[in-house]
Amino acid sequence: MSEAIHTRFLAIAEALSPALHDAMVRGGPVALQGDAGAPLAERLCRSVAGQQLSVKAARSIWTRVEVACGEMALTEFFHDGNFEAIRACGLSSAKVRSICAIAAEARAGGLEAETLRPLDPVERASRLTALWGVGQWTADMISIFYFGDEDVWPDGDVAARKTLTRLTSPRRKTVRTAARFAPHRSYLALYMWRHVDAPPL
Structure with a gap:
């Protein structure tokens, strides 16, 4: 994260809430880097497998x-x-x-990372959530952590949403608050996760 983005975030936060501003000042800049080291289908499958589980339990499974x-390749094994x-x-x-279902789509050629990478997050999420069992949260995590998309606010993530609410106001919708930080809303989520020390992946 560039210092320019961090400085902009501090200015926005200061106008919104002293608590939010202080949290960002204490933490300093956050870093976002996509990790496409594994095939997209495998990352999706692992994300689904780990939903609603502790990190330790998900890793064990x-x-x-x-x-x-x-x-055998995972996408061949999953049928x-x-x-x-x-x-x-x-x-x-x-x-x-x-x-x-994810593996079947991958075998059919429908989950090529380089095809989905250029899409905006909304269209990419629409493609991913069309798969059975893949929800908006999973699509958002893939956009942020796999593709490194800078402008995704994962409102379905309880930790991010509740932390932003706590640091701002329960009367203000978090989607509206996050919109103030566009086009870098993914960084806002990273600030929130760091604040509660609860990264989602």
Whole structure:
């Protein structure tokens, strides 16, 4: 994050709320860098597998998934014929169904990262949430942490939303507050997660 963006954020925050301003001053600039080191489909599957779980539990389940997969590519392993084997790794039936749908889309060529990268976050999210079991939160996390998109406010993330509410006002919608920080709303989310020390991935 450039100092110019951080300075702009401090000016906006100062006009909104002393508490928000102080939190940003104490924390200093935040950094955003997309990590597309793994295929998009695999990252999506792992994100779905880890939903509503602690980091430790999600990591443990994913390790079992990788062991069960063996030498096979994950997107080849994730299909209905292996439903029970995937389920035995600790995933719910709904998560297995979602993961298999993601893998099927990838095998059909519909999840190429370079096709989705140029899209704006709204259109990208629309493509991703069309997959069974992929919600807006997952689409937002992929846009922020996989593609490194700078202007995504994940209002469905409880930690980010509640922290912004607490630092501003419960009477003001967080979407409206976040809009003040466009076109760098992803950084606002990073400030909020850092403030509560609860990164989502």
